[in-house]
Each structure stands twice: as structure tokens, then as C-alpha cells.
Amino acid sequence: MAIVAARMWRSGVGLLRCSGESGVARRLAHGTLWLLIGTALWRVLTAVSSIFVARILGGTAFGELAMVRSTVDLFVVFGSFRLGSTATKYVSQYRKTDPARAGAVLMLVLIVSLVTCLVTAALCLLLSPWMAGHVLDRAELSPTITLGAVLIFFATFAAIQEVALAGFEAFRATAFLNAVRGVVAIAVCVPLAALWGVTGVIAALIVDAVLALGVCMAVLWKECVRQRVPLQWSRDAILRELPVLWRFALPGVCAGVLTTGTLWLGRAILVRGTDGFMQLGLFSAANQWRTPMLFLPAVLCRVMLPVVSEAHAERRGTDLKAAIDINLRVVCLTALPVCLLVMGLADVIQGLFGREFQHSGAILRILMPATFLYAVDRVFERVFEGTGRRWTDLAMTGGWSLLFLAVALSAVPRFGGVGLSLAFLLAYAALVAGRIIYVDHVLVPGSIGTHARLLLLCSFALAVVYAGSSYAAQRIAL
Known part of the structure; x- marks a missing residue:
């Protein structure tokens, strides 16, 4: 572990040195800061509200909420048609060199997104009884869906409009939006969950979405x-x-x-098993702790796409390498320590959600x-997106x-939930290995x-902490 710490220290020193010398680093730092x-x-208040909501609903109802939200997320992907990232790529690529073309792409995105959102919402409305009764085996969830x-x-x-704002690098406005949404999360979700259960949480999310849409429309026009x-x-x-739609948006969607x-099918497999919704509730509670770990890497990746798109369009290979270098260092320096800490305290952390969630730390450790x-x-x-290799990514x-x-x-x-966590681990290990080989040998x-x-x-550090925390949990159980 001392070797890992020393290597992390050298990476941190290198990152600080790079940030002082690289224009790419300064752009990434400016956007990331806002x-x-x-x-x-937003993340802190959302995490706090999730804990309160889980305590109010209990394990089974919290699992039902997770399944409804997963179903909504599935339709959201259809409706978004990856149009937000399409706008980000082409607006960032053309806003300086060809503003008229950037505006045309953005208008195309807004028109198509309005249609896809309406169609997708109508599709969910029609399919909700069938999905609740036959797929989820919970007919009473039909009104909520x-x-x-x-x-x-x-x-x-x-x-779609929030992601499109990244093309203008309008991260200050996005920061304001996220702060407002964080306040709404705790001020609206918790009371409505206490009043109407799972349905109340969905109603609170609608309030949040309407507010976000109004802010995004105003800011996008201003930019x-x-x-x-x-x-x-x-x-x-x-x-x-x-042609932008089938060259970039179609493979993206x-x-x-x-x-x-x-991911939805994985959850469906889980809920159809023994004590399925309870197992999904345990998994969803563990899944909440991905947020603090992904916090900074997720923010930086949002800033990365316009930088990579512009560098690729102008054939600046050095800037592409700098963007990859900075992002990898940040992921290792910020995500790994949080990951190791959460793994070590897995059973304690799961217990914060209530008595039903105790002794489910194995899910979190994987x-x-x-x-x-x-x-x-x-x-x-982001490298695949910025260089236009969407079909390879697919x-x-x-x-x-x-x-x-x-x-x-x-x-x-x-x-149960441990098996679903294992599916995540093995699948992402294979995907990361494939992407690394392709980027290092073909793209950059x-x-x-x-x-x-x-x-x-x-x-190595992850393996050591997993083994140690698992052994400690077994000893405590005895």
C-alpha cells in the first residue's frame, strides 16, 4: 500500500505541474471548478434526501422506487436520443469557426428532441400497465409508472439542454442549476415521500424537472x-x-x-428472484454510494468532451494526450481513496439506511x-465521442x-444483490481493457x-482492501 501511496503522490505532483503549463489543464480546471x-x-443534498426517503419507505418500497426510476431512465435514454452530447460536440467544434453551422445543429437538436420526448412519454403511458403487471410482477405500480x-x-x-450547454462551456450557469436542484431534492422529496410514498417521490422529481427545464431554456438562449x-x-x-443524427446521435442512442x-434487465432479473424487491432495495442503497466516488470524475468528464472535440477537429494531438492524462490522474487521485474508504466501512455505511440494510456490506464491497x-x-x-468513433463505441x-x-x-x-454487483465488476473490467487497447493503439x-x-x-490496492474488509466482516459476524 505504501507503493500505491507513493505512486499516487507522484501523479499528484505531475498533475499540479501540468496544470501550470497546459492551456488544456486551465480550461478543464475552470469548467470543473464551477x-x-x-x-x-446537489449531490450532498440528494444523498441526504435518499437516506431519509429510504428510512421513510423501508427496504421493499425503496426497491420499488428504484425499479420505477430505472424504468423511467430506460425511456429517458430513448427520448434523449443522445442529442445533448451531439449538440455539445458540434457546438464546441463550430461555435468559433462557423457559428451559423453551430446554430443550425443546435436548432436541429431542439426540434428533434421535442418530438422524441413527446413520443417517448406517450409510449411509457401506453406500456405502463403491461410493464407493471407482466415485467415487474407488481400491477399496483402501474399508476406510479x-x-x-x-x-x-x-x-x-x-x-438535453443542460448537456448542450457544455458546448458553450457555460459551466457557471450549470453550477447554478445544480445548486437549485439540490435544494429542491431535500425540500420536496422528503415531505412528499412521507405523504404519498413512492408516488410522492416521483411527483417531487417532476417538480425538479420542470424547474430545471425553465432554467436551461433561459440560459441556453442567453449563451x-x-x-x-x-x-x-x-x-x-x-x-x-x-447526417449528424445518424453519424453521431444514432449510434450514441x-x-x-x-x-x-x-442495467434494467439486470434489476428485473433480481426482482423476479426470491425476496427480489428487498434485494433490489439493498442493492440500491449500496448504489447510492457511487455518487461521492464519481463526483469529481463525472464533473471533469463533462468538461472534457468539448475540449477533446475541439482538439480533434483542429488536429492537436498534444492537447488530446493532455486531456486523457489529466483525467486519468484525477480519477485515480480522487475516486480511489473514496472507493477504498467505502469498501473498508461497507457494513457500517449500509447500516445508515436502517436496520433492514445491515449486514449487506458484501454488495458494497464488490x-x-x-x-x-x-x-x-x-x-x-469521452475520447470515443470527441473523435467521432460512436459506432466503434457501440x-x-x-x-x-x-x-x-x-x-x-x-x-x-x-x-441476489451480490451477484448483480459481480456482474457490474466483471463487465466493466472487460470494457475498460478493450477501450484502453483501442485508444492506445488506434485513436491516440x-x-x-x-x-x-x-x-x-x-x-492491487482494491484487491487488498476487499480481502481485508471481507475478512474483518466475517470475524465480526462470528
Whole structure:
């Protein structure tokens, strides 16, 4: 472990030196700082509200809420059509060199997203009785899923515009939005959960989504005016940008649907087993602790896409390598310590959700290394997006999906929530390995080799802490 700490220290020193010399580092730091300010409050208050909601609802109802939200998330991926990241890539790529084209792409995104959001919400409305009764085997959840259709429209339309703001690097405005949403999370979710249970939580999320949509629309228009990107109706200009949809958005939405659908199927496999909703409640409680670990890496990855897109368009290979280098260092320096701490205190942390959640630390001890791998994967996913390799990314996501479902089908019936965590771990380990090889040999040659030792040391630290914490938990149980 001393070797790991020494290596982490050297990476931190290198990161500080890089931040003083690199323009890419300064851009990433500026955007990250603003997102941290708003997102920190949002994440903390959301985590606190989740604990209160779990205590109010209990394990089984909390599992029902998790399944409803997972169902909503599945439809959100369909509705978003990955249009937000499409706008981010092309707005960041053209806002300085060709503002008219950037505006045309943005207008195309807004028009198509309005249609896809309406269609997806209507689809959820029609399918909610069938999904509740036949897929989830809980017919009484049908009205809640029906209410989720309203959430799908507002949440999806707001999310598309929020992601599009990254193309303008308007991270200060996004920080304000996230801060407001954090206050709403604890001020509205907890009282409505106490009043109306799972349905009340969904109603609170609708309030949050409507507020977010209003703020995003106002800020997006303001940024277009400030950066002189003409957001206006021009039929010919918009039609010329249609190829963007199948070249970038289509493979993106296919990957998103595949990912969300796979995770939804994993949860469906879990709930159809013995004491399924209780097991899902335990898993969902553990899943809440991914948030603090992914906090900074997730923020930095949002800032990374416009930087990578612009560097790739202008063929600045040095900036591409710098962006990958900085992101990998940040993931290891910030996510790994949190991961190790949560693994070591897994049973204590799970117990915070209530008596029913005690002694489920094994789920958390496996899920945390999987989350670390997910954080690493996000770095390379942004490289695929920024360089326009969406179809290759889709193929790799397909392999991840097959492995995840294969492990889930074999492990979940035997081990419940622990089996689902194991599916996460093995699938993301394979996906990260594939992405590293492709990026280092095809997209940005020589960008990963210098970090191989650091990643191996991180893996060693995770294995040591897992073994130690598992042994300690067994001794305490005796």
C-alpha cells in the first residue's frame, strides 16, 4: 500500500505541474471548478434526501422506487436520443469557426428532441400497465409508472439542454442549476415521500424537472446571444445537418439504450428472484454510494468532451494526450481513496439506511471496485465521442452488455444483490481493457502506456482492501 501511496503522490505532483503549463489543464480546471460548486451541493443534498426517503419507505418500497426510476431512465435514454452530447460536440467544434453551422445543429437538436420526448412519454403511458403487471410482477405500480411518463418528458427535455450547454462551456450557469436542484431534492422529496410514498417521490422529481427545464431554456438562449451563435429557423441549413443524427446521435442512442436496457434487465432479473424487491432495495442503497466516488470524475468528464472535440477537429494531438492524462490522474487521485474508504466501512455505511440494510456490506464491497472501473471507462468514452468513433463505441458496449447479462443470469439467482454487483465488476473490467487497447493503439497512440503502472497499482490496492474488509466482516459476524 505504501507503493500505491507513493505512486499516487507522484501523479499528484505531475498533475499540479501540468496544470501550470497546459492551456488544456486551465480550461478543464475552470469548467470543473464551477461545476464542483453547484454539483457538490446537489449531490450532498440528494444523498441526504435518499437516506431519509429510504428510512421513510423501508427496504421493499425503496426497491420499488428504484425499479420505477430505472424504468423511467430506460425511456429517458430513448427520448434523449443522445442529442445533448451531439449538440455539445458540434457546438464546441463550430461555435468559433462557423457559428451559423453551430446554430443550425443546435436548432436541429431542439426540434428533434421535442418530438422524441413527446413520443417517448406517450409510449411509457401506453406500456405502463403491461410493464407493471407482466415485467415487474407488481400491477399496483402501474399508476406510479404512468406518472413517470410526465417525468420522462420534462426530465429528458431539460437534460438535453443542460448537456448542450457544455458546448458553450457555460459551466457557471450549470453550477447554478445544480445548486437549485439540490435544494429542491431535500425540500420536496422528503415531505412528499412521507405523504404519498413512492408516488410522492416521483411527483417531487417532476417538480425538479420542470424547474430545471425553465432554467436551461433561459440560459441556453442567453449563451447563444452572448457567443453570437444564431439560433433561428432556417429550413435549408437545418436539413443540411441531418447526417449528424445518424453519424453521431444514432449510434450514441443505440449505445445508451443498450446500456440502460441492460442495467434494467439486470434489476428485473433480481426482482423476479426470491425476496427480489428487498434485494433490489439493498442493492440500491449500496448504489447510492457511487455518487461521492464519481463526483469529481463525472464533473471533469463533462468538461472534457468539448475540449477533446475541439482538439480533434483542429488536429492537436498534444492537447488530446493532455486531456486523457489529466483525467486519468484525477480519477485515480480522487475516486480511489473514496472507493477504498467505502469498501473498508461497507457494513457500517449500509447500516445508515436502517436496520433492514445491515449486514449487506458484501454488495458494497464488490460494487465499489466496479464503480472505480466505471470512472476510468468514462474517460475513454469521452475520447470515443470527441473523435467521432460512436459506432466503434457501440460495438464495445454490445460486448459489455452480453457479458453483464451472462454473469447476472448465472450469479443473481444464487447470490441476489451480490451477484448483480459481480456482474457490474466483471463487465466493466472487460470494457475498460478493450477501450484502453483501442485508444492506445488506434485513436491516440502512446497516450496510455505511461499510466499502466498506476492503473495496476490501483487494482492491487482494491484487491487488498476487499480481502481485508471481507475478512474483518466475517470475524465480526462470528
